Amino acid sequence: MNKLITLFLIPFGFLSLKSQDIIIKKDNKEINSVVTEVTDSLIKYKLYNQKDASILAIKKSDVLMIKFANGYTEYYSDQKLTSS
Numbered sequence: 001m002n003k004l005i006t007l008f009l010i011p012f013g014f015l016s017l018k019s020q021d022i023i024i025k026k027d028n029k030e031i032n033s034v035v036t037e038v039t040d041s042l043i044k045y046k047l048y049n050q051k052d053a054s055i056l057a058i059k060k061s062d063v064l065m066i067k068f069a070n071g072y073t074e075y076y077s078d079q080k081l082t083s084s
Contacts, residue, residue, distance in 0.1 A: 007051030013083050026054060026064045026077070038074075 023031040023045060033045035041060055046053040065075045 001077070021045070021069055022067040023058065024064045025058075025062055027062075031058075031062070 019034065021033050023033055023034045023035070023043065025031070031045070032048040034048055035043060035045045036055060038060075039046040042057045043060060043063060043066070044055050044057045046055055060076050062074045064076070065073055067073050
């Protein structure tokens with residue numbers, strides 16, 4: 001009986017899982033979020049794991065990169081990389 005209850009409840013635990021994007025600012029602070037829109041100058045997002053969260057925005061110029069939940073990473077740094 002306990003196995004039956006456990007097998008029934010396990011799939012419902014996965015229903016609450018959502019994709020999470022990580023916005024990494026130039027000061028190395030991370031924002032756990034769900035990115036909703038990227039415009040020419042702004043990144044719009046909701047804070048991860050907050051019900052009824054408002055849409056917030058951050059300037060692209062303040063962001064180093066975004067690590068999207070699907071594994072894609074997008075860089076926004078305006079600094080040129082140099083190799084030695």
